[in-house]
Amino acid sequence: MSMRGEARPLFDNAVDISKLKTCWFWCAIREKKVGVQWHKILWFPLHIPKHAIISWMTILDRLPTKDRLLRMGLVIDTRCVLCGDGIDSRNHIFFDCVFSRLLWEGILRFCNIHRAYSCWEKGLLWVIQHLKGKSLIVYILKIS
Template identity: 45%
Template sequence: MLQNPRNEADGLFANVEAWDVVKSRWVWEKVRDRWEKVLWEDLLWFPLHIPKMSIISWMVILNRLPTKDRLIRLGLESDGSCGLCEDGLENKENLFNECVFAGGVWSRVMLACRLPCRSMCWNEALAWTIANFKGKSLLVCILKLVWNCFLYFVWEERNLRRFRGCSRLVDEIFE
């Protein structure tokens, strides 16, 4: 956030000799923060991505979803059991990897895509996805969409059960 806009603007334009180069792109390049590209960026932000699903995937990767383990640490929750399988602490690893419900959905997804499905921890699964879902072909775009949809629908199912008291079976999701 700008603390003192006039001083920051003075510093930005102080050394400008040719005002014809000062365009919006020039200003953007001067004021934006530059970060190294993360390995998983292309899994989320690609031409056919669905923004609401990519945002949930982004939050999953960064571990920013309000899972019960995080809510317990904040003192906002007392029961930490998984809202999908009632087995284990509800955290990123459990919800999207160890949970019987999520595992059932993912194995059905992989079967439908005719890809091998093996048990991995979250970090291994993310690394596998990054390594295998590369490129810009239609097939790769579909696989990226499928992965983002999986994360989104697991989170959606968790919220349906938690806040609305309704649930779906794995088979119902695929109908």
């Protein structure tokens, strides 16, 4: 609120500067963007912050996978540490790796969902279309 003087030109002269609220200033200066489709599958009531942040980083392809570290100039072995086959990337970790493929098959079978695993983009699109911010358990009950 120490910046009330600088904020004054952003508002009508009719606004009493002593009643100026921080949220008005924030709304006036922030850049407004269109929301993303995946917002509700990450940020919902009672979400686990650590899981949501890791998922957010994954969706934005910001995980420090070996392929990203190599692009940043680090000289490293890019092979997947789980299977030793393929380049460690977001798509490999979640879909191409033998271990992740077996894990997805087991999870989907357990949830009685009959769908083949695919690439990251198609998997995210499926989750957005089918879960819409609901838990997998709600989805399972709905299709049962």
